[in-house]
Amino acid sequence: MTMRPSLRKFALTVHLTSSVGWIGAVITYLTLGVAAVTTRDPLTVRAAWSAMELIGWNAIVPLALGSLLTGLIMALGTQWGLFRHYWVVFSLVLTVVATAILLEHMPSVSSTAAMVRAADATQLARGLGGDLLHPAAGLLVLLVIQVLNMYKPQGLTPYGWRKQQEHRSIKAPATTR
Amino acid sequence: MTEQNNPTVSDDTPMRASREYPGMPRWVKVSGIALLVLVVLVVVVLVVATALGLHNPSMGPMQHGMPQP
Numbered sequence: 160m161t162m163r164p165s166l167r168k169f170a171l172t173v174h175l176t177s178s179v180g181w182i183g184a185v186i187t188y189l190t191l192g193v194a195a196v197t198t199r200d201p202l203t204v205r206a207a208w209s210a211m212e213l214i215g216w217n218a219i220v221p222l223a224l225g226s227l228l229t230g231l232i233m234a235l236g237t238q239w240g241l242f243r244h245y246w247v248v249f250s251l252v253l254t255v256v257a258t259a260i261l262l263e264h265m266p267s268v269s270s271t272a273a274m275v276r277a278a279d280a281t282q283l284a285r286g287l288g289g290d291l292l293h294p295a296a297g298l299l300v301l302l303v304i305q306v307l308n309m310y311k312p313q314g315l316t317p318y319g320w321r322k323q324q325e326h327r328s329i330k331a332p333a334t335t336r
Numbered sequence: 337m338t339e340q341n342n343p344t345v346s347d348d349t350p351m352r353a354s355r356e357y358p359g360m361p362r363w364v365k366v367s368g369i370a371l372l373v374l375v376v377l378v379v380v381v382l383v384v385a386t387a388l389g390l391h392n393p394s395m396g397p398m399q400h401g402m403p404q405p
Contacts, residue, residue: 245361245364315358
């Protein structure tokens with residue numbers, strides 16, 4: 160099933176917006192995480208963690224789910240398919256893994272943000288820390304997905320190759336007439 | 337097995353050259369191995385860190401050295 164061009168363009172616009180927005184939101188989260196790690200100011204730590212919690216739940220999670228959903232729609236609604244090209248398979252797997260880790264990680268961000276809000280200045284000065292590993296690794300994965308989607312490296316899966324052969328064999332008699 | 341020895345493939349078969357799957361591209365093999373190594377590395381680090389008490393899955397990102405309020 161392929162989408163009409165106007166619908167395909169709309170889906171692509173939503174997909175690009177959510178995917179690039181996801182990367183931007185992760186960069187913002189990472190910036191706040193670095194601020195929480197490097198500062199000695201308790202107010203900055205509290206503000207950073209509150210903002211990280213808000214950005215996580217209100218921007219990163221919806222954008223991740225939106226990107227995954229629109230990516231599935233784009234793959235299934237165009238000739239690319241979901242399992243025909245290796246770059247699509249890689250993008251799908253990486254997006255699913257990144258989204259799953261994000262959803263698994265966000266409750267701990269909320270609990271840390273609540274703890275930081277309740278902690279006093281001495282506790283914060285003693286236990287300053289941040290959340291750099293998850294956003295840094297996540298950003299790396301998102302950039303890999305971005306590169307895959309831009310360059311679309313060649314390579315058909317066995318399923319994609321079979322489908323291509325079927326398509327050619329259907330098309331060939333029609334063109335030889 | 338060569339094509340000459342294969343009775344199912346003859347010279348008059350249409351699109352004879354593209355009948356066989358060309359195989360997995362090199363970038364897929366390299367990326368797959370790199371991904372596998374990375375996953376194994378992460379699992380090993382997590383297992384070791386959990387065994388040493390440095391990582392508790394139920395704890396938050398910065399709750400290791402911080403007392404509960």
